[in-house]
Each structure stands twice: as structure tokens, then as C-alpha cells.
Amino acid sequence: MERDSMEFDVVIVGAGPSGLAAAIRIRQLDPGVSVCVVEKGSEVGAHILSGAVLEPRALNELIPDWKDRGAPLNTPATKDRFLLLGPAGAIRLPTPPQMRNHGNYIISLGLLCRWLAEQAEALGAEIYPGFAAAEVLYHDDGTVKGIATGDMGLMRDGTPGPNHQPGMELHAKYTLFAEGCRGHLTKGLEQRFDLRAKGPEGGPADPQTYGIGLKELWEVRPENHRPGEILHTIGWPLDYKTYGGSFVYHLENNQVALGFVVGLDYQNPYLSPYDEMQRFKTHPAIAPTLEGGRRISYGARALNEGGYQSVPGLSFPGGCLIGCTAGFLNTPKIKGSHTAMKTGMLAAEAAVAALKSGADPAEGLPAYTQSVKDSWVWRELYTARNMRPYFHWGMWIGLLLGAIDTFLFFGHAPWTLKNRADHSALKKAKDCKPIDYPKPDGKLTFDKLSSVQLAGTFHEEEQPCHLTLKDDTVPMAVNWAEYAGPEARFCPAGVYEYVEVDGETKFQINGQNCIHCKTCDIKDPTQNINWVTPQGGEGPNYPNM
Incomplete structure (x- = not known):
């Protein structure tokens, strides 16, 4: 069955912070540019998971009057704490400068994306949730032509079922890929255009490195709720060789977002990130906050940790990579939404300029790459570039070298460390010790x-x-x-x-x-x-x- 097609100036894959910021910026710059955003979730925000503490820098640039428009930034950050956990106690450490949150907001990123979608639609962008981009389409000369959404109603063997509906082809002069971390179409684009052979600075990009972030949303007793308070921890229950840590964010309405991140370069195949998070909640510095509360949501999502060294080539014939699909998260800040939004805005500006000038889409969007390098995003990632690799030597050396880099070199150390592929770090089971995780109690652990x-x-x-x-x-x-x-x-x-x-x-x-x-x-x-x-x-x- 032949697929129908639609034509747009720009197609954006993914209705996350970067994709929606791009859609808004395009329509702000030129209301005559047609924009379509496709989102695989059932609604905008359905697949969005983040801590999240938002640094509003990019939002201030994109929509300066966001407060008057009712953006869901309701809980200003009021207090930062940073703890080193041991099995039975905790030591308070100075909060690193990168993790200080004065002027930031504790938010639900899903709710923010829903609000951004409303702003984009009000400007005339078309947003289609429930349509998964399943295939990249190419012109005969190899330029990206757009995407095709997946067929609906296929049987297990791939044959059409009784309710089969073929996917739709969405053609565009430029396609912006905003799939989030480890985008499945982005993987294919990286291979087809060899994007890791030449990163934004001209040399090869390192392999991307990742963490897995697990999150629970709790409704806690009013006496345990401290709106605006931010807690980060390192140490227990992970060993000192394994990179990771936690966050506890107090939102509005007696809600607390609790999360645990494990670097996916861990070595022991017996380690279970999920069970480490459950064990973390039993710590005496954490459990009292949750006592008498109830868990109301759960989710998990991989996140980029490679930063500056691991950003691949951004532009290719017919499109570009924006946001977390390219890896713009600032790991020591534990934030990526502001950089994702900014890169979406920069890509939008480059696309609109290219459309106005009549540039050949086969040339890609080199102006976007240059604008990223000239922006505060690139400066931010550069100064943070060594923080994650320092922890390849373990937590103690990582903390020491991170402090030296921050306070002596101010992020401008005369070296740049390499990242490595996470899957290569896993050791054989015979060389590792099994981990005995306690059974869940159904009250605090599940x-x-x-x-x-x-x-x-x-x-x-x-x-x-x-x-x-x-x-x-x-x-x-x-x-x-x-x-x-x-x-x-x-x-x-x-x-x-x-x-x-x-x-x-x-x-x-x-x-x-x-x-x-x-x-x-x-x-x-x-x-x-x-x-x-x-x-x-x-x-x-x-x-x-």
C-alpha cells in the first residue's frame, strides 16, 4: 500500500525541549515557514523524564515574558545540599559551583514541554503526537528528504493485520532531529554520514558515554516537605569505582522528585541500577523524607554524559542534530534542558536563514555548527569537559581532580581527557562478585x-x-x-x-x-x-x- 505524503519547509523529529524551542523560534522569525513536529509519545510530554532543575537562560531568550504567559515554573530553588553517603551516615560537602541553583526552578519537564507545545501551536506550528518517526527518507543524491512514520496494525511477523494503516511520509527542505538521548534515527544518520569522524571542532568525536537515570515522584507528608530544597548525593550504595549519585527535589503540592543515576560504564555485570535506587531510599538521610508518603509515578531514561568531546558532527545534507540526540547535557551541572533549547533555537535560526537565501539543502546547515561553537552552550561544555572522565579513576580521585580543575584552572586545564564506549567496560561474570539486593518491602522499596x-x-x-x-x-x-x-x-x-x-x-x-x-x-x-x-x-x- 502506497504511503501518503505531506510537504513542509522544516520537519522536526521529537517534541522535547529542543524540538519545541526550534519550532517556536522558526515561527517567531518567519511565520511563512511551515513547520511540522512529530512525537512518538501519545501526547506531548508522555515520554519526557528529567529531574528536573531548569536553568531558565534559554527560556528567557526564547520567550522573555514566560512568567506572564503562565509557564509552569512554580518552585524557585531555595537551598542546595551535597552529601557524601556511607552505609549508615552522611557527610555534608561544599556544593560545587556547577551544582549551585540560585535563580533556577524545580519543575516537571513534561509539563514544561506541554506548555511549550501550546506556544508553538499558537504561532502556527503543526504538532502531531502519537506518530513515531520510523525511517529517514533520502533523495537520490543522498540528501535527507524527511521521515516516514511507522505503519500501524502490523502483525508480529511484520505482515499487515486487519487494521493496518501505512505510515505517512513527511518531506521537508530541512529535517531537525530532536529525538533525545540515543535517538534511533540518529544512530543511522551518524553511520550514514560518518558524523563521528568529524566533530564540531574538526577532529574525531569520542564515543558518547551515558548514564541511566531512574526517577520516582512521591507525595510526602506536609511536615517532610520543603519547597525549593535541592539535595544531591554521591557514594553509597554504589562502590567507589562506580560513577553515580542521586537527587531529591522538593516541588510544589507536597511532591518530591527522587532520582538515582548510574554511569553506564560500570564494570560489574551483577549490578542492577534499579535495585541500587531502591536500596538508596533506605539510607537514614533519605528515608525520613519519604516516611508516611506514597509513590505516585516511576520512570527511567538514559542521559548523555560525554559532553564536549563526544558531540558528533551536527550538520549533514538536508538536516542537523539538536538537543540531547547530539549530546549537549552538562554533566557536572546535571542539566541539559537549557542547552537543548538553545541548540534548537540556533538550528532554527540557521534553517530560516538558509531558506531565505535559497541555499541548497544538500549543503546542510554549516551555519548552525558555527553558531553552536560561538554560543554559551559550547563554552559551558568546554569548561565541563573533563569532569566526567576524571571519575574513570574512581570517586575519590574524581572529586580531587574535579576540584583542581574547577578552582585552579576554572575549567581551562591544558588537557582534554577521552571518553570511552560504555559497553566495553563490562567485565566477565567470573571476575566479579554477585550483589545481594534486599527484597522490596512494598512501602519504601518496590x-x-x-x-x-x-x-x-x-x-x-x-x-x-x-x-x-x-x-x-x-x-x-x-x-x-x-x-x-x-x-x-x-x-x-x-x-x-x-x-x-x-x-x-x-x-x-x-x-x-x-x-x-x-x-x-x-x-x-x-x-x-x-x-x-x-x-x-x-x-x-x-x-x-
Whole structure:
């Protein structure tokens, strides 16, 4: 069945902070430029998960009167604390300059994206949630032509079912990819155009490095609620070789956002980021805040940690990468929404200028790359560039070198350290010690399946599995045999299991549990798992994460 098509000046893939900022900026600059935003979530914000403390710098530039327009920034940051946790106690450390939040706001990024979508639509941008960009389209000369949304109603074997509807082709002069961290189309673009061979500075880009962020939203007792308070921790329950930490943010309405981040370059295949988070909540510095409260939401999402060294080439024939799909998160700040929005705005300005000048889309958007390098985003990432790699030597050396870099060199140390691919760090099971995690109590700590229910995730079971394997034999022959089945632990949603069937261990994928965090696509030791998009509108349904 032939697909219908629509024509636009600009198509944007992803209705997150960068994609929506780009749509708004384009329409601000030239209301005659047609803009279409496609979003795989059932609604804008359904797949958005972040801490989040927002630095409003980019928002101030994009919509200076956001307060008058009712942007959902309701909780100014009032107090910062930074703790080093041990098994039974905590030591307060000086808050690093990068983590100070005066002038910032504790927010729900999902709610902010819904508000940004309203601003974009009011300016005339078209936004289509529930439509997953499944394929990049190309002209005969190799220039990006646009995207095609995925077919609906396919059967498990990929054949059309009784309710089959073919996808739609969206053609554009320029396509901006704003897929968020580890975008599945971005992976293909990086390979096709060899974007890692030449980063923005001209030299090869390092491999991107990642963390997994797990988050719970709690409603706590009023006496335990301190609006505007921000707590970050490092240390326990992780060992000193494993990069990670936590956040506890007090929002409005007696709500507390609690999260735990584990660097995906961890070495022990027995480590479970989900169970580390559950254990973290039992610490005497954390548990009292949650006592008597109730958990109201759960989710997880991978995040970029590579920064400056790992940003790939940004422009290619017919389009560019913006926001977290390119890796603009500032790791020591633990913030990326402001940089994502700014890069979306810069791409919008470059696209509008190119359209006005009649430039050939096959030339890409080189002005966008240059504007990023000239912006405060690039200066910010440059000064932060060594912070994450310092922790390759462990927490203590990382803290020491980070302090020297910050207070002696002010981020301008005469060296730039390298990043490495996370999956290559995983050791064989025989070289590591199993970790005994306590059973959940159902009050403070919970199992994965009850958590997945809170994510509201849904996938039609009779469709092709979106968690594809390059080689079906690898899970048993390699992952189970050599690494003790790490995907059963690094997945925060119980998607992957090794089950006993008639006395034989078999590998099982529960694709309906997937919350689209992309961790499996990143951490699988042989890179055998390839995450592709399921039908549009499926996956988690986060109300306010």
C-alpha cells in the first residue's frame, strides 16, 4: 500500500525541549515557514523524564515574558545540599559551583514541554503526537528528504493485520532531529554520514558515554516537605569505582522528585541500577523524607554524559542534530534542558536563514555548527569537559581532580581527557562478585513490575517486537554464558529475563514492559540489541515527569 505524503519547509523529529524551542523560534522569525513536529509519545510530554532543575537562560531568550504567559515554573530553588553517603551516615560537602541553583526552578519537564507545545501551536506550528518517526527518507543524491512514520496494525511477523494503516511520509527542505538521548534515527544518520569522524571542532568525536537515570515522584507528608530544597548525593550504595549519585527535589503540592543515576560504564555485570535506587531510599538521610508518603509515578531514561568531546558532527545534507540526540547535557551541572533549547533555537535560526537565501539543502546547515561553537552552550561544555572522565579513576580521585580543575584552572586545564564506549567496560561474570539486593518491602522499596505499572506503559502485543536482536544466539551463547545475563539487571523495567523452561534456561523479551529508556541499546556488551520505535503513541505515559 502506497504511503501518503505531506510537504513542509522544516520537519522536526521529537517534541522535547529542543524540538519545541526550534519550532517556536522558526515561527517567531518567519511565520511563512511551515513547520511540522512529530512525537512518538501519545501526547506531548508522555515520554519526557528529567529531574528536573531548569536553568531558565534559554527560556528567557526564547520567550522573555514566560512568567506572564503562565509557564509552569512554580518552585524557585531555595537551598542546595551535597552529601557524601556511607552505609549508615552522611557527610555534608561544599556544593560545587556547577551544582549551585540560585535563580533556577524545580519543575516537571513534561509539563514544561506541554506548555511549550501550546506556544508553538499558537504561532502556527503543526504538532502531531502519537506518530513515531520510523525511517529517514533520502533523495537520490543522498540528501535527507524527511521521515516516514511507522505503519500501524502490523502483525508480529511484520505482515499487515486487519487494521493496518501505512505510515505517512513527511518531506521537508530541512529535517531537525530532536529525538533525545540515543535517538534511533540518529544512530543511522551518524553511520550514514560518518558524523563521528568529524566533530564540531574538526577532529574525531569520542564515543558518547551515558548514564541511566531512574526517577520516582512521591507525595510526602506536609511536615517532610520543603519547597525549593535541592539535595544531591554521591557514594553509597554504589562502590567507589562506580560513577553515580542521586537527587531529591522538593516541588510544589507536597511532591518530591527522587532520582538515582548510574554511569553506564560500570564494570560489574551483577549490578542492577534499579535495585541500587531502591536500596538508596533506605539510607537514614533519605528515608525520613519519604516516611508516611506514597509513590505516585516511576520512570527511567538514559542521559548523555560525554559532553564536549563526544558531540558528533551536527550538520549533514538536508538536516542537523539538536538537543540531547547530539549530546549537549552538562554533566557536572546535571542539566541539559537549557542547552537543548538553545541548540534548537540556533538550528532554527540557521534553517530560516538558509531558506531565505535559497541555499541548497544538500549543503546542510554549516551555519548552525558555527553558531553552536560561538554560543554559551559550547563554552559551558568546554569548561565541563573533563569532569566526567576524571571519575574513570574512581570517586575519590574524581572529586580531587574535579576540584583542581574547577578552582585552579576554572575549567581551562591544558588537557582534554577521552571518553570511552560504555559497553566495553563490562567485565566477565567470573571476575566479579554477585550483589545481594534486599527484597522490596512494598512501602519504601518496590519490585520492577509494580513500578512499570506506575509508568503507564503500553504496547500492542501483536506487533513486531521493537527490541531487535542482530543475532538470536548471542543472549545465551555470550551474555548468559560469560556475563551472567546482565540485561536482566540493567533493564529497569523487567523487559529481559532468563527463565527456566523444562529444566533449560531460555532468553525471553517482554517488550510490552519497555519504558523507552534505551539502556539496553547502550549497555549490551556485544551491541547485539537494537532498539527501534514501536507503533506511535505507545510506551510510557508519564503525566508530569
